[in-house]
Amino acid sequence: MKLELKEMLDTLRRVHPLIHEITNYVTANDCANITLAAGASPVMADAPEEAEEMTAISQALVLNLGTLNREKLKSMILSGKKAGEIGIPVIFDPVGCGSARFRTGAAVQILHEVRPSVVRGNLSEVGSLLGMPLHTRGVDASEERCRWTARQVAETAAQQWDCIVSVTGKTDIISDGRQTLCIDNGCPAMACITGTGCMCTAVMGAFCGACPAHLLGAAAAALIFTGLCGEMAWETAGRDGLGSFHWKFMDAAGRMTGEQLEKGAKYHEA
Amino acid sequence: MKLELKEMLDTLRRVHPLIHEITNYVTANDCANITLAAGASPVMADAPEEAEEMTAISQALVLNLGTLNREKLKSMILSGKKAGEIGIPVIFDPVGCGSARFRTGAAVQILHEVRPSVVRGNLSEVGSLLGMPLHTRGVDASEERCRWTARQVAETAAQQWDCIVSVTGKTDIISDGRQTLCIDNGCPAMACITGTGCMCTAVMGAFCGACPAHLLGAAAAALIFTGLCGEMAWETAGRDGLGSFHWKFMDAAGRMTGEQLEKGAKYHEA
């Protein structure tokens, strides 16, 4: 499977889609900024009184479970259904799933009532939604085993939920249940700042909003884009520290060209 | 009209006013930091249980409609009325007005019940509040036409609402319905990071809180201050990327001197 990465980034920057993001207050600023840097425009309304209307004028909807509350969940369901009606992609990030019943219950409700187009989470989040409590720390969590498990989880979830599922980690896996890609972009420092997962999901919203006809490719492009931002930030600022890395990450996002994306991409079919 | 820019910035840094900002969670950190960098102190309480009391000890009130919800709207009305009672300026930013009825309705309610001293928004936000749905994208939106429309919208709104109105864009317009200024500070990169509009409104709170007797001049000074921060950030970090630009913007705000403000200002009466 050959990804048309340059074409997708060019499309994103030409179409300049509006992305409605219902997200958490911890990383909202970073998510808005990377949405802009990638080439889209964010709108972040989360009140049930206006969520649907904001979705109605958008080209993609991003639902992120960080700092969840009842009102926000209500908005996510309303916006998610509206997105289904008007046929725009819904990208779902089940942040923290598996750690509290309210969170897990909300994620299950979203899966059933909204039927997202793409789900992106780490192994324990996606695994817990499949009803597999995974112990990814400790003796059993060898790298080999994790990668195998991540692939299995992504493919099982994709088939069960009939959508694209990405399980991110050292290697990012993405599958629509038929085709599966492994992506090896990124760097360890990305786990040392908050919000790289949320930002990746926001970038998925941007690519999917611009290329709704090719969601697997668009979502994979977002994984590569985000991972490559990490690599570039690490090269220029790795030794300076985490604050510098954070902002060089944003620098890389805004400066990324289609050529760089093509050249830096490390992916293969599983 | 000659603006006493140096004098106003010196006053702001001497008086060090407390600014109560009821604002959105996407750009709150940037707004608090630029409030400090300009020379004021922010307080950001938004619960109806304490909003009035925080307003009562402040020298200006900033109301920003981003990530609006019912509780926050209640606080804005309570705080806005308190500000009227004690006679401190209210700066109102109708973020996203025109895109959802709840938002537009809230803005209309604030205009009527709070009667803000200064309103700052972009053309479509202020235009929609006047009941003019403006199509600012596409063929008709030539630069010439936009500037003309912005001036007309600012002056009409200022007369209708009996307050100062600023319509910001490539050229910022500010009018009290009698006098109108055009300000040409700023740079295109300011539209590529989130929150430059919110930050500008916060800086208006700082200047207006310090110079309540000259609100048109104070609000104009804030537009020049913010635009000049953008120009300075662009000069030092433009090529590095959007993350660097963001933080150089904050660097410029903290280092801005009265002399630089006077020297860099680009304004004229319309």
Added chain:
Amino acid sequence: MKLELKEMLDTLRRVHPLIHEITNYVTANDCANITLAAGASPVMADAPEEAEEMTAISQALVLNLGTLNREKLKSMILSGKKAGEIGIPVIFDPVGCGSARFRTGAAVQILHEVRPSVVRGNLSEVGSLLGMPLHTRGVDASEERCRWTARQVAETAAQQWDCIVSVTGKTDIISDGRQTLCIDNGCPAMACITGTGCMCTAVMGAFCGACPAHLLGAAAAALIFTGLCGEMAWETAGRDGLGSFHWKFMDAAGRMTGEQLEKGAKYHEA
């Protein structure tokens, strides 16, 4: 009293504790990032539906009163009681106490119902909780007098509330009612960006979560750690401005070694 600073930082980075932080949306991103940079992991759930469960899997709980509302207060009480049941330290930051009755009332309720392990605030916040309205601005607030008052307030509060109390300012004071330390790390620029107080409290959560058997030492280590980050950031970025200082502060946090912490610490018993 000799603080085992290197040992505590090493322990923190080995144990990698999970810190549940119920905090404000203005500085949440900075708090999450400094928690990571110090060596711990943050989780920031604040809904009453899940607060207790998140506390139950954590090694420390941080309660921060910024942008307080009724729901968040409910979560703080629930999480605080759960922390007491399972025996993990609770670090309490009474942000803005004394400025509004709802805030002060909430702080009093937390003191009584949660019984925090450590309280950290500035002189007027902690003073107002003791029922001493302090006028720290103006003629009477000489540096000498402030330091004396801070010590008295910290010791009185520590005895009255039977916990560790830190009153931060130019000199940070920390006392358990028997022993009192004065810490002279830090720099004036820390007061010019928002969130250094909140970040210090978050770092206290990290150290106390890792070293729950030595809370006075752990909390003091956090004060030194944060102050030293400020000193390092000032040295490398002081002249560049407040944006650069902000991110160099984070750089310093992530790069801080046990040796640097030992070498840079400036403390003595009072």
